[in-house]
Amino acid sequence: MKPVSLLLAVALGTATVVSAGPAVIECWFVEDAGGGRLSKKPSALLLRQSSESPPPRPDLDPERYLKVHDPAGTLLAAFRRYPRDAPAPRCEMSHYVPLPASAIWVSGLTPEQSCPRALDGRWLMVSMSSPVLSLSSLLRPQSEPQPEPALITVATAVLTVLTHTPTPRIRIGQDALLDLSFAYTPPTPKAATSLAPGPPPFGLEWRRQHLGKGHLMLAATPGLSGPMPAAREGAVAFAGWDDDEPLGPWTGNGTFWLPAVQPFQEGTYLATVHLPYLQGQTTLELAVQKPPKVTLTPAPLIWAAPGEAPPELLCLVSHFYPSEGLEVEWELWGGPEGRFQKAEGQRWLSALSHHSDGSVSLSAHLQPPPVTTGQHGARYACRVHHPSLPALGRSAEVTLQVAGLSGPSLEDGVGLFLSAFLLLGLINMLGWAAAYLATSEDSVEKVRHSTFLYFSLLILSPLPNSSPEGGCWLGGQNPDLEFTQTCIKSCHLKHAT
Incomplete structure (x- = not known):
């Protein structure tokens, strides 16, 4: 990144940051008190401030009141996204000693036998967790508190590892995508481990711990060659630096992807970024769910x-x-x-x-x-x-x-209507069959059947009284069979026309 564009980005970032996110993070400084006990002392991180001097904190030891210098802007960016209604993050601070990683697959990062002199001095590790983020940051404080109106210690963020999905909830059978980003700023120009300009090689490690058992899920060393452990359960990581500035700071991505998650894959996932003699780690609690x-x-x-x-x-x-x-x-x-x-x-x-x-x-x-x-x-x-x-x-x-308190419903009315409609269709079919059989002279049996069918039709749907237009009236008298057949036939012919 060019110097002019870098200054412009910093200016724009500052303009948006000064009014967003918490300015001070309250922490507990944890250290060994001997006899297996830990002591906790109050401390605070000043992430940003206005043009005025930092507020005085007489309740804090100046060595535990830290003004954070964040060249990569990772911490400021994380808390710029922090919701105003979210609870304050839990924060712990402790001493840190630079050491080479113990894993064999990452030994290529530390070919030297001892830690370089450039990493001498006091180091602190800060761990924060909340429902919206989880991070750890290695801070290198200056030797003496600054004589400002409020005594405060300036500390530089060297390695920061964070995730914005600290408690992912994944449905059974769906893919899990666990985001991870990190940033590195060399503490001094002499601290560069590679003679070539640009970001150094690093190691990325994802592990799962569940029910007392731990498994290495994935390991990667971009920039290095050598045998690597095989990934488990189809896991994939997008491991690499986002930029290639010659002197830093640099930001990277280690997002983890796990396909078709099953219940046995839930648990605590630990993401670790290895640099020579420095390690940053954060945790995620993956829960598998399925609504009933x-x-x-x-x-x-x-x-x-x-x-x-x-x-x-x-x-x-x-x-x-x-x-x-x-x-x-x-x-x-x-x-x-x-x-x-x-x-x-x-x-x-x-x-x-x-x-x-x-x-x-x-x-x-x-x-x-x-x-x-x-x-x-x-x-x-x-x-x-x-x-x-x-x-x-x-x-x-x-x-x-x-029972006994409900009347006919709308569904009952619809059912009665459909029943009447079907009954009317059946009557029409009987009438058509009777008309067809009555006009056929093939056999007496057909005439008898037509007479029976038509009498059934008369019972269900009486014909009009006798009239000059040819209607038949059979009620009120006992006509003989010949008169009845003649009347029925004439009525059929009349209705058929």
Whole structure:
């Protein structure tokens, strides 16, 4: 990056940062007190300040009141995105000693037998965690506090590793993408480990710890050659520097991708960035989840007579994960005692059923007490709470109908209309069949059948009285068979035309 553009970027960054994010982070300085005990002392990090001098902190030792110089801008950028309503991050500070990494695959970063003199001096490690970020930063303080109006120690951020997804929640079968970024500023020009200009080689390590077991998931050393451990479970990392400035600072990316996550892959993931004699590490808590499906039977209506108990209600909570944290509540809406109340009756839960994808199911049962007429139209609801669901949970409900208190519904009217429509169609088909058989002279049997069919039609749909236009009237008298057949035939011919 050119000097002019660098100054412009810094100026623009400062203009946006001075009014965003927390200015001071309160920490605890943790150190060994002997006898296996730890002591905690208050400390603070001043990330940014206005044109005025830093505020005095007489309650702090000047060596624990640190004004952070962040050449890469990583810390400032992280807290510029920090939500105003988010809780303050938990912060701990401790002493740090530069040492080579113990892993064999990263030994190429430290060919020297001892730590270079450029890394001599006091080092501090700061670790922060909150629901929106998790980071660690190696700080190198100046030897003496600065004689400003408020005594304060200036410290430079050398290596910062952070993630903005500290507690990812992944559904079973979906891919997990765990973001990781880091920044490095050489503490002195002599601290460069490579004679070539540009960012140094580094090592990236992702490990998982769960139920007391740890596994190396992935290791990478961009810029170095040599045998590497094989990645596990299809894991992939996007490891590399984002820029190639000759003198730094440099920013990098180590985002981790894990395909088709299953329940056994949840746990604590540790991301470590190795530089010669320096290591920065942050943690992520990966949780695998699957929200439950909730169904309530019998549905949609349950029927009971006054004084009788309704049928047993069964609430099926299916295919959810994890099994911990599930709560089932029974509610009664619209009962005689108000808008809402906890449902009474005997209740119990079944044992868990396990599925091939790692999810589980169970059923909740409720035997309601005998109903009253005042409960007509009330609704029984099964409400389920689970870590994978919103705060209100998920519910299913059925309506209680008390026998003898419900009239015909809209559905009943629609059913009667359809029945009448089908009956009318059947009558028309009988009429067409009778007309066809009556006009055929093939056999007497067909005439008899047509007479029977047509009399059936007359019974269902009487013909008009006899008139000059040719109508027949058969009621009120006992005509002989010949008169009846003649009348029917003439009526058929009249209606057919």
